[in-house]
Amino acid sequence: xxxxxxxxxxxxxxxxxxxGKMLLTETQKFDIYxxxxxxxxxxxxxxxxxxxxxxxxxxxxxxxxxGKKVNLLTxxxxxxxxxxxxxxEEEGLEIYPQPSVLKTxxxxxxxxxxxxxxxxxxxxxxxxxxxxxxxxxxxxxxxxWKSAQFGYDGTGVKIVKNQNDLxxxxxxxxxxxxLIPFKNELAVIVARNKxxxxxxxxxxxxxFHPEANQVEYVICPARISENVAQKARNIALKVANSFEHxxxxxxEMFQTKDDEIIVNEVAPRTHNSGHYSIEASYTSQFExxxxxxxxxxxxNTDSKVAGIMVxxxxxxxxxxxxxxxxxxEILKMDGVTPHIYGKKQTRPFRKMGHVxxxxxxxxxxxxxxxxxxxxxxxxxx
Amino acid sequence: xxxxxxxxxxxxxxxxxxxGKMLLTETQKFDIYxxxxxxxxxxxxxxxxxxxxxxxxxxxxxxxxxGKKVNLLTxxxxxxxxxxxxxxEEEGLEIYPQPSVLKTxxxxxxxxxxxxxxxxxxxxxxxxxxxxxxxxxxxxxxxxWKSAQFGYDGTGVKIVKNQNDLxxxxxxxxxxxxLIPFKNELAVIVARNKxxxxxxxxxxxxxFHPEANQVEYVICPARISENVAQKARNIALKVANSFEHxxxxxxEMFQTKDDEIIVNEVAPRTHNSGHYSIEASYTSQFExxxxxxxxxxxxNTDSKVAGIMVxxxxxxxxxxxxxxxxxxEILKMDGVTPHIYGKKQTRPFRKMGHVxxxxxxxxxxxxxxxxxxxxxxxxxx
Numbered sequence: 158x159x160x161x162x163x164x165x166x167x168x169x170x171x172x173x174x175x176x177g178k179m180l181l182t183e184t185q186k187f188d189i190y191x192x193x194x195x196x197x198x199x200x201x202x203x204x205x206x207x208x209x210x211x212x213x214x215x216x217x218x219x220x221x222x223x224g225k226k227v228n229l230l231t232x233x234x235x236x237x238x239x240x241x242x243x244x245x246e247e248e249g250l251e252i253y254p255q256p257s258v259l260k261t262x263x264x265x266x267x268x269x270x271x272x273x274x275x276x277x278x279x280x281x282x283x284x285x286x287x288x289x290x291x292x293x294x295x296x297x298x299x300x301x302w303k304s305a306q307f308g309y310d311g312t313g314v315k316i317v318k319n320q321n322d323l324x325x326x327x328x329x330x331x332x333x334x335x336l337i338p339f340k341n342e343l344a345v346i347v348a349r350n351k352x353x354x355x356x357x358x359x360x361x362x363x364x365f366h367p368e369a370n371q372v373e374y375v376i377c378p379a380r381i382s383e384n385v386a387q388k389a390r391n392i393a394l395k396v397a398n399s400f401e402h403x404x405x406x407x408x409e410m411f412q413t414k415d416d417e418i419i420v421n422e423v424a425p426r427t428h429n430s431g432h433y434s435i436e437a438s439y440t441s442q443f444e445x446x447x448x449x450x451x452x453x454x455x456x457n458t459d460s461k462v463a464g465i466m467v468x469x470x471x472x473x474x475x476x477x478x479x480x481x482x483x484x485x486e487i488l489k490m491d492g493v494t495p496h497i498y499g500k501k502q503t504r505p506f507r508k509m510g511h512v513x514x515x516x517x518x519x520x521x522x523x524x525x526x527x528x529x530x531x532x533x534x535x536x537x538x
Numbered sequence: 539x540x541x542x543x544x545x546x547x548x549x550x551x552x553x554x555x556x557x558g559k560m561l562l563t564e565t566q567k568f569d570i571y572x573x574x575x576x577x578x579x580x581x582x583x584x585x586x587x588x589x590x591x592x593x594x595x596x597x598x599x600x601x602x603x604x605g606k607k608v609n610l611l612t613x614x615x616x617x618x619x620x621x622x623x624x625x626x627e628e629e630g631l632e633i634y635p636q637p638s639v640l641k642t643x644x645x646x647x648x649x650x651x652x653x654x655x656x657x658x659x660x661x662x663x664x665x666x667x668x669x670x671x672x673x674x675x676x677x678x679x680x681x682x683w684k685s686a687q688f689g690y691d692g693t694g695v696k697i698v699k700n701q702n703d704l705x706x707x708x709x710x711x712x713x714x715x716x717l718i719p720f721k722n723e724l725a726v727i728v729a730r731n732k733x734x735x736x737x738x739x740x741x742x743x744x745x746f747h748p749e750a751n752q753v754e755y756v757i758c759p760a761r762i763s764e765n766v767a768q769k770a771r772n773i774a775l776k777v778a779n780s781f782e783h784x785x786x787x788x789x790e791m792f793q794t795k796d797d798e799i800i801v802n803e804v805a806p807r808t809h810n811s812g813h814y815s816i817e818a819s820y821t822s823q824f825e826x827x828x829x830x831x832x833x834x835x836x837x838n839t840d841s842k843v844a845g846i847m848v849x850x851x852x853x854x855x856x857x858x859x860x861x862x863x864x865x866x867e868i869l870k871m872d873g874v875t876p877h878i879y880g881k882k883q884t885r886p887f888r889k890m891g892h893v894x895x896x897x898x899x900x901x902x903x904x905x906x907x908x909x910x911x912x913x914x915x916x917x918x919x
Binding site: 160162163178181182185186187188201204205206207439444448453454456457461462479480481484485488489491492494495496497498499500501515538 | 541543544559562563566567568569582585586587588820825829834835837838842843860861862865866869870872873875876877878879880881882896919
């Protein structure tokens with residue numbers, strides 16, 4: 158094994174956002190020297206990593222030159238220059254997840270084709286190179302439209318119900334999927350290292366607001382049967398093994414009305430759906446990502462206690478210097494931990510932090526989570 | 539409440555060692571801007587705080603000038619210039635723990651006098667201004683000798699069994715205590731905020747090596763009766779309330795042969811005996827210290843699971859660039875988390891890190907802890 162701990166080994170990370178910041182907690186714990194590349198000095202990681210490099214993650218030279226300074230490279234965001242990664246890999250740099258995997262996942266069309274080719278259950282889809290091409294096709298409403306690249310947090314995804322919706326879409330490379338009615342939206346995080354060792358985390362469930370159709374709570378464990386949970390974990394594992402993925406892979410899935418599991422999409426990194434693991438799991442997803450990419454033994458993915466995660470997003474109507482109103486009220490509640498990402502400016506719907514609620518009793522945690530959600534407000538002063 | 543989160547509030551910390559580093563994990567989580575003062579750029583905190591200041595913690599001007607740059611000041615080591623803190627406090631700076639408390643605790647003679655004055659059970663003691671003065675007294679062997687100031691990790695403490703031992707002592711301000719035979723060495727961490735809200739952590743037990751008389755394991759919960767545990771927590775709470783302490787206070791105690799609890803000494807800060815809390819508790823001691831000094835509501839001190847802590851100290855016969863031999867072996871074990879403090883050079887007995895073992899079953903954790911202890915070695919290359 159290489160000596161990563163208090164050594165001259167340098168880990169490079171593309172991206173310095175909140176996922177990078179929570180990874181730094183783990184590199185600090187293990188004293189692994191970490192270099193971050195991000196486009197802004199305002200990035201949450203900028204002041205707390207060993208070395209911060211300023212630059213555009215989509216620029217070939219910037220990514221290539223950064224890669225030459227480190228001993229192993231990983232990502233906290235998948236929108237990076239893959240050509241630079243491929244050249245670095247050819248020149249011998251270890252990069253996890255592998256550039257070839259990132260390339261497939263970066264493009265939702267290629268990602269879907271990969272699922273089909275590897276017999277991974279997913280909703281039927283068609284690929285189009287532009288909206289114009291799509292419009293020539295006769296498609297039955299409703300359907301799901303996804304921009305092939307650069308969508309995040311629900312941007313680049315639309316349910317198209319009629320001709321009007323169709324006309325509002327961006328003219329870009331895209332895919333169209335059947336709209337599958339589902340009971341539950343689930344996710345499973347898989348860790349896989351170079352030795353091929355794998356571990357799956359328990360299934361989490363996204364609970365939606367009954368009217369707004371927005372995820373309100375990420376709940377672990379999902380309130381589903383053991384049978385369905387096992388099926389979901391097996392399918393997630395199959396996805397990771399099919400990619401021969403190294404690192405963390407978050408697999409988003411639907412549980413259909415007849416209890417089938419179909420894969421929606423994957424993210425090749427630590428994921429919002431795994432934030433609960435910091436407080437609830439024996440091994441947090443961030444530590445597990447490190448273990449995976451460094452080919453260390455994987456940690457126990459079981460939970461110590463039930464966990465629920467609530468995102469802290471900027472409230473509508475507020476822009477400017479952020480204030481976390483009533484944060485002291487939620488700190489009074491049992492088992493409540495706010496994570497503040499360090500973005501100084503709030504904007505409507507901007508992800509500013511999250512709150513984890515842990516408890517021995519999931520239904521008690523669920524009550525406290527609702528109380529948290531109704532109490533804290535992300536506003537500006 | 540003041541706005542601490544993603545704001546221009548600046549928290550100052552005197553000392554940049556491992557306790558400061560683990561505190562930074564929490565200030566990062568809450569995005570509280572943190573300035574550290576330490577005498578060396580090699581300090582574990584140096585690269586990962588918002589602002590690092592180089593300087594001597596015992597120097598009046600250095601501490602005073604640092605204090606003028608921050609909005610609230612705390613410590614991670616108690617050997618600091620108290621006069622500078624007193625001047626800063628007079629000028630309106632909030633400093634927690636309070637300089638007056640630090641002054642009493644810094645001096646073991648004053649600390650013992652404080653216990654006696656406040657009816658806190660402790661072993662009988664006498665104070666001497668020098669070894670020469672002590673030698674004029676007729677004392678029955680054996681007794682415990684403690685240097686009044688600047689002892690740490692067992693330095694400055696000796697069991698004096700005969701005239702030879704007496705002659706080997708340093709000629710300094712000191713105290714002499716009766717040697718009390720004890721069943722168990724216990725510790726309780728108390729948190730207290732400005733509102734006077736208090737919480738005690740569960741009692742931990744130090745398990746000693748049967749021959750070497752060194753602490754091998756810190757075990758939470760202590761394997762003692764509920765009755766004794768409650769007595770220990772009550773006495774610890776009484777100590778914190780007597781000081782009107784603000785911040786964390788670690789109270790080290792002995793359980794005597796007849797199940798009395800007597801206080802050995804206190805530390806006005808986060809403590810080695812609370813490291814288990816990072817993985818085992820609902821609220822880690824480091825988050826709790828922040829909550830206390832910022833007058834935020836205190837968090838739940840209960841444990842999610844049982845926890846055992848093993849210190850990683852430099853092995854005898856090794857000095858130089860540190861290597862954590864077999865660290866990958868301990869990472870295979872269930873519920874095992876190494877914390878590497880980031881000191882690049884090992885020396886015999888230097889505290890280089892610690893390992894926490896958590897498990898639902900304390901006796902299972904104890905077995906794994908022994909396996910950890912027998913596996914990992916802190917050596918040099």
